[in-house]
Amino acid sequence: MRRPRIAIPEIDQNVKNYTSAVFAAGMEPIVISVQTEQVQQKYQQEYLDYSEFRVEAYDGLLIPGGGDINPARYGQKNHGSIMVMDALDELQFAMLDDFVKNGKPVLGICRGHQVINVYFGGTMTQHLATAFRHYREPDEPDKVHRCIAREGSWLANLYGTGFAHNSAHHQAVDRLGENLVTDSHCLEDGIVEALHHSALPIYGVQWHPERMCLALERDDTVNGLPILQFFCRICGGDPEAYAALAKSEIMNDRMGL
Numbered sequence: 001m002r003r004p005r006i007a008i009p010e011i012d013q014n015v016k017n018y019t020s021a022v023f024a025a026g027m028e029p030i031v032i033s034v035q036t037e038q039v040q041q042k043y044q045q046e047y048l049d050y051s052e053f054r055v056e057a058y059d060g061l062l063i064p065g066g067g068d069i070n071p072a073r074y075g076q077k078n079h080g081s082i083m084v085m086d087a088l089d090e091l092q093f094a095m096l097d098d099f100v101k102n103g104k105p106v107l108g109i110c111r112g113h114q115v116i117n118v119y120f121g122g123t124m125t126q127h128l129a130t131a132f133r134h135y136r137e138p139d140e141p142d143k144v145h146r147c148i149a150r151e152g153s154w155l156a157n158l159y160g161t162g163f164a165h166n167s168a169h170h171q172a173v174d175r176l177g178e179n180l181v182t183d184s185h186c187l188e189d190g191i192v193e194a195l196h197h198s199a200l201p202i203y204g205v206q207w208h209p210e211r212m213c214l215a216l217e218r219d220d221t222v223n224g225l226p227i228l229q230f231f232c233r234i235c236g237g238d239p240e241a242y243a244a245l246a247k248s249e250i251m252n253d254r255m256g257l
Helices: 016-024 086-101 111-119 154-159 225-234 239-254
Strands: 005-009 028-033 046-049 060-063 106-109 143-149 162-167 180-186 192-197 202-205
Touching: 005 016, 005 086, 016 028, 016 225, 028 086, 060 086, 060 111, 060 225, 086 106, 086 111, 106 111, 106 225, 111 192, 111 202, 143 154, 143 192, 154 180, 154 225, 202 225, 225 239
Parallel strands: 005 028, 005 060, 028 046, 060 106, 106 202
Antiparallel strands: 143 162, 143 180, 180 192, 192 202
16 A cells, blocks of 8 residues: 655754654655755655655645744734744745645644645634633643544544643634635633645644653643554555554654653
8 A cells, every 4th residue: 555645844943742653554755845955854754855856746735833823824914923034934835735725635733724724714803812721832741632633533533532632832723714615623721733625635723632642642632643554544544554654653663752
């Protein structure tokens, strides 16, 4: 079984957790950047300059976490957004547009979840009044809270209708984008925690499943790997064929290999 090829657009951030989780779930991660000289960091991660990117060579797009989207993209002035990177916005929105127009699967994680919402015409709350429930400082562990998943949703099919996950964001979906459907919300304050497109294979989670699996699996949350395995299936892969490898990845990471 061929591994689905997954494009991951980023600029100057460490995406090892994403590439490890994507690989363990049965896919081949390819990091797409705007740099012309990048070093391959592990056997499951390679870099490709965006000028060489061709959407037809990929089976899916994973948009990772990161800084905030420039609020001008959803018609607002900056009144709470931090770490805005216009170059990253340009790269990720351009690639999302390519995948949408070709009807190919997309998974957005944290910032990626927000990129999907803004792309389809939605807006963001630039700083949550309840950020203390969701945001963690860079040197702190992720926050944890419970969510309520919509009955019958793809997320409820994975975890049930109530479960705990991590959290590390200070912004959230405000007005939902066109044809997007809410799949879960925070139990305490109603923040949109997951969504999907009603007609396209596009999914987003506000949290970080890549930091809830393999060596980073937690006792106080669900395992995040099923999210990536779900994505592998909609990209045409067979994650069960790599289940044993995922277990070896866990042991290798824990043993420092």
